[in-house]
Amino acid sequence: MFLLTCKRAMKVTKPSKQVLINGVFHEFAANLMRKTGCIMVIALSSVSLYAQTAPAASNLMGSDNTSRSPTASLQLISLRVDEVPLNNGADDLSDINTSDAVDETDSWMDDETQGVNPIETASDYEIDETPEEVAHVSLNAISPETLKTFVAVIDLVRREYIDPVNDEALFNDAMSGMLTKLDSHAEFLDVEAYENLRAFTQGDVGDIGLRAEYQPKVGYWVVVDVISDSPADKKGITVGDYLHQIDDFKLDQDKQSNDIEQLLTGIAGTQVNIIVSKAGRRKSTITLQRNNSHPQTIETKLIDGIAIIKLPAFQNNSREQILQSLTKLDGSVKGVLLDLRDNPGGVLASAVKVASLFMNDVDVVQVKGRQGDPRVLSTKDAAMLKSLPVVILQNRYSASAAEVLASSLQEQKRATIVGEVSYGKGSVQSVIPLDNEQAVKLTVAHYLTAAGKKIDKIGVQPDITLSGNENTWEEQALAVLRQQVGTSGLRFVKNEAADK
Secondary structure, three states: OHHHHHHHHHOOOHHHHHHHHOOOHHHHHHHHHHHHHHHHHHOOOOOOOOOOOOOOHHHHOOOOHHHOOOOOOOOOOOOOOOOOOOOOOOOOOOOEEEEEEOOOOOOOOOOOOEOOOOOOOOOOOOOOOOOHHHHOOOHHHOOHHHHHHHHHHHHHHHHHOOOOOOHHHHHHHHHHHHHHHHOOOOEEEOHHHHHHHHHHOOOEEEEOOEEEEEEOOOOEEEEEEEOOOOHHHHOOOOOOOEEEEEOOEEOOOOOOHHHHHHHHOEEOOOEEEEEEEOOOOOOEEEEEEOOEEEEOOOEEEEEOOEEEEEOOOEOOOHHHHHHHHHOOOOOOEOEEEEEOOOOOOEOHHHHHHHHOOOOOOOEEEEEEEOOOOOEEEEOOOOOOOOOOOEEEEEOOOOOOHHHHHHHHHHHOOOOEEEEOOOOOOOEEEEEEEOOOOOEEEEEEEEEEEOOOOEOOOOOOOOOEEOOOOHHHHHHHHHHHHHOOOOOOEEEEEEOHHHHO
């Protein structure tokens, strides 16, 4: 059917008929049917909020949990439904108890501690049927001249490019280019990028495997290290190359090494565009995926009764990890300093779950899709840290889900935001699987604060702007929080009985 439709379309312009049939048309049509047909069927089906991917079909049917892959529990969250499954049953916190700790003593509630109810298991995955008009897209919508040009370019590259290229690589590059032109967040995910993005929801952040330093003698940022077999290495970037730009950020002597590191680092599997040159010669733009992934852990420490929680990204189990980390502190907690510096975001539902630690039944964020009214995501879980004062520390690289969390606590006057204006990423990407190995990441919505304020390209304004070396910001934030803490606090303990 697809091939016949193509041929009927080609008859419109007789001079192009021979060009299309000669050489590559039959191969092209067969490949395009396999590639594009899959994309068209899926493109407008149900979507998931950022970085939540669909499991295999067997998992959707409720197969045995013991045979699932580590990413089998990832959820789809449809933008069309009323309910938001914020959890997947993974963070059962029934083994964590909290006790009031009064006047900095180690006294305990000898009778009955305040138990935490197990988080309810989420409902099944919600998948919409593909609309009939999407499943059967006629090629009459595509100009025959456009198809002819595309096929001619494919044929030209095959015959004339200096190095041999296969059809799979050409199609992948074509799809990647199409998506990249939409916006900087849309992209085609190959096998490696898709697996890294799935792994991210469990705890991975990635980079492209290079390090650069500013060299005053040449007046440029210069690549000083390239990790073997990393994305940068595979694209031919070598030590000594000049690094001129990362995405929209032009690099100059005012940038710091931390700036470069954070611009190159992000959610594992996502892409970044860089402009490089060989010792100042002709510049070229290279698109790389952050596939040099490495696990991230939540760091927690206790200073003067204040729990400092460094949250590097939002994964599925971030809420659980925060609470588990609090049980390892030796002392009562009288306040929380949540450090979101350099946090690139992550799973949006995770940010809502973390917000639920601090607030009960409160709207966190509005998600506005292409059609219809905005969806409102609200807290639902037990607000175990509700009684503690909170300060959030952010910088210009705090983005996306990090901004959702900060803005929600700020609007509810639940936290004081300190640092500098955040990044300003207010778009939601859906990861739409094409099969078990490939997917498309597409911008499907924008989010607004619970009060309807825009974040995209604006960011979250801090209540208190911090200055000076960023290494001193933690102490400055602690000084702000010390003015808010009282004499009582909470102590978190792991219920040993739950482990037996």
